[in-house]
Amino acid sequence: MTDDSDFLSSLPRLPLPSLEEMERAREEERGRPPLVTTLPEPDFVPGGIARFHCVLGCGWHHDEAPGLEPMGPVRVPVDFTPEQLSDALSEHAAARAERFRRRVESAIAAHFADAHPNH
Numbered sequence: 001m002t003d004d005s006d007f008l009s010s011l012p013r014l015p016l017p018s019l020e021e022m023e024r025a026r027e028e029e030r031g032r033p034p035l036v037t038t039l040p041e042p043d044f045v046p047g048g049i050a051r052f053h054c055v056l057g058c059g060w061h062h063d064e065a066p067g068l069e070p071m072g073p074v075r076v077p078v079d080f081t082p083e084q085l086s087d088a089l090s091e092h093a094a095a096r097a098e099r100f101r102r103r104v105e106s107a108i109a110a111h112f113a114d115a116h117p118n119h
């Protein structure tokens with residue numbers, strides 16, 4: 001039987017970011033607004049809702065709650081470096097922004113097909 005403290009002290013010490021650093025990075029990522037590229041500018045209504053109005057002014061709108069979107073796992077190698085963590089968080093944010101954009105675009109496209117089929 002081996003002594004746990006001997007086992008732990010034999011492990012290499014990796015320059016891992018502290019839990020505080022990782023949590024800070026996640027908080028920054030959470031606070032970053034999703035990329036709005038080809039989408040109309042939303043109104044921000046109380047409750048953290050981004051409201052996308054129909055550009056034709058018919059009164060229709062699509063609501064999104066970016067802050068309530070599940071984060072999902074951020075995948076990094078077991079022996080990740082701070083750069084790999086940063087890259088993984090950036091990729092994760094880009095993927096979330098892409099899903100957000102596609103969801104809003106789909107909602108707008110569905111509305112146009114339904115209400116403004118000649119546009």
Ligand SMILES: [Zn+2]
Pocket residue numbers: 054055056057058059060111115116
């Ligand atoms: Zn409309």
